[in-house]
Amino acid sequence: MSSTETQVDSRITEEQDHLDLVYARLDRMRANTQRRLSTTLREAGGTPQARSERESYERMYTDDLAKFDAAEHNLYFGRLDLDDGEIRRIGRIGVLDDDATDTTLLLDWRAPLSRPFYLATPAAPEEVDRRRHVRTRSRRVRAVNDEYLTLGDASPDDVGHGDVVNENALVAALNAARTGEMTDIVETIQREQDLIIRSPHRGVTVIQGGPGTGKTAVALHRAAYLLYTHRDILSRSGILIIGPNDDFLTYIGQVLPSLGESGVLLSTVGDMYPGVHAAATETRHAAAVKGDLRMVDLLKRAVRARQSLPSKPVPVDFDTYQVMIDSDLIKAARAKARSSRRAHNLAQPVFIRAALDGLAQAHARTIGSSLLDGTQLLSGADIADIRTEMSQDGEIRRALLMYWPTLGPQEMLRELYADPTAIRKASPGWSDTDRAGLQRDSPAPQRDGSDLTPADVPLLDELAELIGYGTDDAERTERERWRRQLADAQDALDILTGSAPQDLEDELDPEILMAYDLIDAEQLAARQTETQRLTTAERAHGDRNWAFGHVIVDEAQELSAMAWRMVMRRIPNRWMTIIGDTAQTGDLAGTRSWGDVLTPYVADRWHLRELTVNYRTPAEIMTYATRVLAQISPTQSPPTSLRSNGIEPVAIRTDAAKRGQIALRAATRPELSGLSAVIVPDDLYDDVVAATEDIDSPPRILTVGACKGLEFDNTVVVEPSAIIADSPLGYSDLYVALTRATQRLTVIHADDLPDELADMTNAAPDTW
């Protein structure tokens, strides 16, 4: 055995000893928590307060167990040897020994003392002599890798290079085949990423970075870091992470749980309105119209249009007389209600009160005026009695409400879309094309709002504000949930009793008696409510008026001005991390300037941070993507690829008729390893999907909009010139499409390639 091998062995043995110690402690922590949880679960009865305390313990123990489970894999991964001899060991969670001195066995990666693991470089060693990366699997140390920050005894080869931290581990992570789920990067967070993850800034931080610079990874690790550092505030108020679509949220969904954090709400814009899952699609133009700020005035006008006037006096029977509801009466009441400056539904009582006042006065004039001189013979008390009687009269109330109806955002929006006249009246100065973007033949309204599109959701939210609807909505949802749970609990009891043998009818089975004694349906439902509904994220999701403690917006360039208004309502303290790349904007209502987005909300009080290294896309692919970027924004610097893998992208020309087939063949070639996807222009999607019929396990086929934020080992991009032509932001779409691959890019085309790709190496399909 060479001396180097012996040295490696002794390092592995040393780290294995420590790993055994940490796992043994983790096992004891797990067993203790499990025991406490079992004891808590066995306890029953007691006062409501005792029950609620038990439930909070139950949740705490369950959360702890989930954290221990999440930490099981790669529990210990890093070690720092400082120049004063101190050794720090870093892992997924903090672990103290249960000895008398509470020795720190492991520092949580988020602890301040762990920070040099991510920041130290040879240029700025931060008192670190050596950084060790420990690779483990199934509780065994597989390898250790040392990086010396100062030369000391080390050979120059072992001294870290440049700005890259944990280079070997990083390169291994980047070259690993993709699984379709994003993984955490705690072991290899880079310096520029760490500075953002731990940023102490309490206002708005914008993170601008090209494709593959780790923006999403940084967003998720920032959420985990903030929860660790500000757990007291954030565990109550919650963190909201907004992503572009459901596939993306599924892709990133495992990262936070793997970091032991479950209390974060992940949502798309289309899911941000309680009770609505906007699933319908529409043209890009329609979405752009709906995202434009002009919609604010349009909706205001549409709501005001529902505060209408009678075209002629309307007679209503009252106490053997007829009273007249006429335009003057309603106009005066409406003016009063409007001047209350309350939202529509909340101003309704003001309207009704004023209208009843006017109606009672008018009626008093009819029945109480002296025939001689017209003076009022009724006393103030008489008129007040008339008013009270009128207020209790269903006919009158119904007649008045016609002119100030109770509105609901969903119904109102659907009715507006279905009424071209109402749209026209609410949109003075708009072009007919833009108006047509709003119009639609109403598909059957769905209770879950799935007939609505994501661009409708900010409009619902805006309407809810104008109407004053949010709180009612949240309460109604809550009440519905309560009713459902009560019914479920009753069912559970019914099943218990229903299974009782018939001959015990008079003398009930003691078990059932016990069930009735201990938990009637209501108690059972209350218990379930407490335990099921408790996470902050769940409560926040059901409440439009929830104020989050921190909001992270990923792919933020895609949010429309209307969507920003909705997001800002959820975060009154404006503590936000906004992550995106203005060169990748595909949504016509999206943004090309962070200043434009933020100025209305925080003026110039926001910080910009940039990520500059591309961890995903190899240099060979970035050569082409960079040319496309120059078309989008000549002043924007492309991110620098960290890797070059020697695999040149290739272009294959074929007939339009064979395009789909060839693309699928390219993505399923036997020699490819890892995950493959075919990225197509919107118009070719159906053709390519149709071509999958003959394939056993077809690759994923995605439009550019759907592939945003995702990555694959191999991508096949179909007809780049059509991607450009499909949209005014077509170059941005092509930029996104070209930068999804971690290894290999193939381009399939029937039309000429755009100039930026024209010199790509040609290949013939029969070469494979």
Ligand SMILES: Nc1ncnc2c1ncn2[C@@H]1O[C@H](COP(=O)(O)OP(=O)(O)OP(=O)(O)O)[C@@H](O)[C@H]1O
């Ligand atoms: N420090 C790191 N260590 C290991 N892997 C990393 C690191 N930073 C980023 N990555 C990996 O690089 C890939 C790209 O990261 P991510 O998806 O977060 O980039 P992005 O900037 O959001 O890209 P896009 O703008 O294209 O959506 C991911 O696989 C991510 O895990």
